[in-house]
Amino acid sequence: MAADHYQTLGVSRDATQEEIKKAYRKLAVQYHPDKEGGDEQKFKEIGEAYEVLGDPQKRQSYDQVGHEAYQSAQSAGGPGADPFQGFGGFGGGQQFEFDLGDMDLGDIFGSFFGGGGGQRTSRQQAQRGRDVEARVTVDFQEAVFGTEATVNLNLEDTCSRCEGSMAEPGSSTETCQTCGGQGQVVQAQRTMLGTIQHATVCPSCHGHGERPQKPCSQCGGKGTERSKHSINVKIPAGISDGATIRLRQRGEAPLAGGGAGKGDLYVHVSVRPSKQFTRQGKDIVSEATIDMIDAALGTEINVPTVDGKKRLKIPAGTQHGQTFRISGSGVPHGRGDTRGDHLVTINVSVPKKLTRKQKELLQELRKHRKKK
Ligand SMILES: [Zn+2]
Ligand SMILES: [Zn+2]
Missing domain, CATH: 1.10.287.110 (DnaJ domain)
Structure with a gap:
């Protein structure tokens, strides 16, 4: 640079x-x-x-x-x-x-x-084909475990008839008239420093120096044609919202057989938010609500995770806002099978209505509570 x-x-x-x-x-x-x-x-x-x-x-x-x-x-x-x-x-x-x-x-x-x-x-x-970009949206769960998506693109690809040679199959080539076979043309240009000459790739033969005598009837001698492509994209497990996957050489074909290969395909991935879960790096976070009695006495609850429901023991004396960890139910990361954790934050609810009996019991409890 x-x-x-x-x-x-x-x-x-x-x-x-x-x-x-x-x-x-x-x-x-x-x-x-x-x-x-x-x-x-x-x-x-x-x-x-x-x-x-x-x-x-x-x-x-x-x-x-x-x-x-x-x-x-x-x-x-x-x-x-x-x-x-x-x-x-x-x-x-x-x-x-x-x-x-x-x-x-x-x-x-x-x-x-x-x-x-x-x-x-x-x-x-040599000219490289153009890069192209596409967008896919996957579900939260798919982003965690990885999936395959299909990208439909209309892109300039090597002509199927002439295979990029630009010539009608069987026809011969002749020296390019525009550049006289040089593959480049010299442009004279007036500037404040006087006339400057510089060479650029011949626009007629794209630098080949030769042109087909009979241009390919399918692409008109371009060597490429626009066609529909369905491309399967492997979305790796653990991908984050906004990530981009680069597929080398899956973009457009170079113009007129230009030798530097196809451009790349960039796939931008959006992850649909989940109603239950949010991501915190490699961990997945959710909330669960228990009532104050269970919080005080301890209980067991079912916690939805991306692996399905998991049993979680809530110890006696659990406080509102306390977080528990379910190991290994988070997002895959790094190499191998390493996964983050699932974190559950507990909300403790207080009953809004009490039956007469409940009220009596709570009043009884009040008498027994420790003096502050
Ligand atoms: Zn063709
Ligand atoms: Zn030329």
Whole structure:
């Protein structure tokens, strides 16, 4: 990862926009790749740094979230991002998918899963298919013990007819007219430093240098087609609400046979709350109510747990709010069969109505209670 943008431009964090612009111009001229002693990589970094710091709004977001979070959010791209939209962009041909101006940190981290693996490309890198995301909701009990969920997705996958080759089966290929077989095209672009040339992946042949003479009749020569997929997702035991499962290579196929493999599938899991139980880390918590007589004399009760009903001995003299532990009926965690506990908090109820006999007995009891 490149250095902090301020370091790249050699300015302080409180530099004015004017100072940033000056520093950028000076460095851009110094490292311009067309010049002797130029440095393309450095020039690109300078351009990227200026693209952020030169825009007061982007600079503000950058200052807020820091270099790494900003870069990650930017490289994550957006759903539906076109990998070639950076065509003609400044310097490295990158464009930022996210306007971070109105987002808080949570939004930015949420956007990491935005897909668009193709966006992080420099032109030499093979294109990876896009990441996709899906959402599943499971019951409390299913989250505790694990389950399988099915995710239905409509995604761009390798064409079943040409298997990604883009050519009609049996047809031959020819040199790409757009790039003359180079796989990349050079764009000339006017900037305040004069004309800059930079190469990008050929949009016609996607870098292959060759095109099918007869494009595949099913996908029209794209190499991919949109189709419905039902994907089984194993939800591991003990998963928490809001967790994300990453399934590598289960996202979209790369464009036009691009060699870097499929994108990933991110499955966000929501856990439906239970009426009886709540989670406290690896423990499961519930409440039980007993009356004051049972609390005073002790009793046994049935406690519903995720393993079914469990007998629990309530000792004499149990107080309201006291908590008892049923070992091993909590949430599985770690490796092996380790589980948390079930915790029951006891509510002690006082009778609202008493029969005449009960009243007499309680009055009798009052006479016998210890003097305070
Ligand atoms: Zn095809
Ligand atoms: Zn081409």
